[in-house]
Amino acid sequence: xxxxxxxxxxxxxxxxxxxxxxxxxxxxxxxxxxxxxxxxxxxxxxxxxxxxxxxxxxxxxxxxxxxxxxxxxxxxxxxxxxxxxxxxxxxxxxxxxxxxxxxxxxxxxxxxxxxxxxxxxxxxxxxxxxxxxxxxxxxxxxxxxxxxxxxxxxxxxxxxxxxxxxxxxxxxxxxxxxxxxxxxxxxxxxxxxxxxxxxxxxxx
Numbered sequence: 165x166x167x168x169x170x171x172x173x174x175x176x177x178x179x180x181x182x183x184x185x186x187x188x189x190x191x192x193x194x195x196x197x198x199x200x201x202x203x204x205x206x207x208x209x210x211x212x213x214x215x216x217x218x219x220x221x222x223x224x225x226x227x228x229x230x231x232x233x234x235x236x237x238x239x240x241x242x243x244x245x246x247x248x249x250x251x252x253x254x255x256x257x258x259x260x261x262x263x264x265x266x267x268x269x270x271x272x273x274x275x276x277x278x279x280x281x282x283x284x285x286x287x288x289x290x291x292x293x294x295x296x297x298x299x300x301x302x303x304x305x306x307x308x309x310x311x312x313x314x315x316x317x318x319x320x321x322x323x324x325x326x327x328x329x330x331x332x333x334x335x336x337x338x339x340x341x342x343x344x345x346x347x348x349x350x351x352x353x354x355x356x357x358x359x360x361x362x363x364x365x366x367x368x
Contacts, residue, residue, distance in 0.1 A: 211368075217361035224353070225255055226272045232295065237366045248359030253345035256330075259284065259304070260294035266333045266340040268306055269319035283310035298342045305339035328352050 208216065222233045240250035255261060263284060264275040276294045278284060284291060285305050286298065298304065306316060320335045327333055330350055333340035348359060 211365075214361045214365035214368075217358040218365050220355065221251075221255070221357055221359065221362055224272070224357070225258065225261055226276050226294075234366065237362070240363075247363045249348055251359050251362065252348050252351060252357075254297070256346055256351060257297045257299075257342075258294065259286065259291060259296040259298055262298045262304055262331065262340075262342055265328060265331050266304060267319050267322065267325060267327060267335070268338070268340075269315055270322050270324070274315050274319070278306075278310075278313075278315065283307050283313070283316075300342060300344050302342045303339060304342065305337070311338050326352060 218233075222228050222230075228236075236251060236254045237247075240247045240254055243250045256265070260272060260275040260279050263269060263278060264272045269275045269278055279294045279296075280292055282290050282292045283306060285307055286296070287303050290307070310316065316338070320338075328346065328350060330343050330346045331340055332343055348357065351357075
C-alpha cells in the first residue's frame with residue numbers, strides 16, 4: 165500500500181467515519197481509531213465535537229493544511245451570507261475538488277495529483293494549482309494525452325459516486341462545466357458535515 169493510501173485510511177480510522185464512502189475503507193471492518201488506545205470511548209466535549217467537525221471537513225478535501233484551511237474560513241467570514249455555506253462554496257470551488265466531483269478520478273488525492281502534474285485544462289489553459297478557485301461557467305477538461313491514464317479510466321468508469329447537479333460533465337469528451345457554487349445540501353458528502361461547528365471552532 166502506498167504511503168498516500170495508507171495515510172488516507174488513517175484519516176478514516178482516526179475520525180471514526182468512512183469519510184469518502186469507499187468500500188475499501190478499514191472503518192468498514194474496525195469501527196475504532198488506530199493504535200493501542202483506539203478502542204477507548206470518551207464522551208466528546210464541545211471543543212472536541214467542533215474539532216472533529218473541522219478535521220472531517222479538512223480531511224475530506226485531501227487533508228488541506230491548517231493555515232490554508234483557516235484562510236478559507238476567514239474568506240467565508242468576509243463574504244456576505246451564512247459563513248458555513250460560504251465555507252462549503254469555497255472548498256467546492258477548489259480545482260482538485262471540481263475534478264473529483266466530475267468523476268475524472270476515483271479519489272480526491274488522485275485529483276490533487278492529476279492537477280499537480282499538469283493534466284488538467286481550465287478554459288483551454290493548463291493549470292497545476294489544486295487550490296485554484298474555479299468560477300461559474302469555467303470549462304474543465306483532461307488533456308488529450310492524459311485521457312488514457314489508468315487513474316482517469318478508473319474514475320470515469322466508477323459507479324461509487326453520482327454527479328451533483330452543479331457540474332455538467334461529458335465523460336466521452338472528458339470535459340465538464342462548473343455551473344455554480346453549491347449549498348451544503350447539494351454536496352454529496354457520504355458523511356454528515358457540520359460547517360456550523362467549524363465556524364464555532366474558529367470563532368471561539
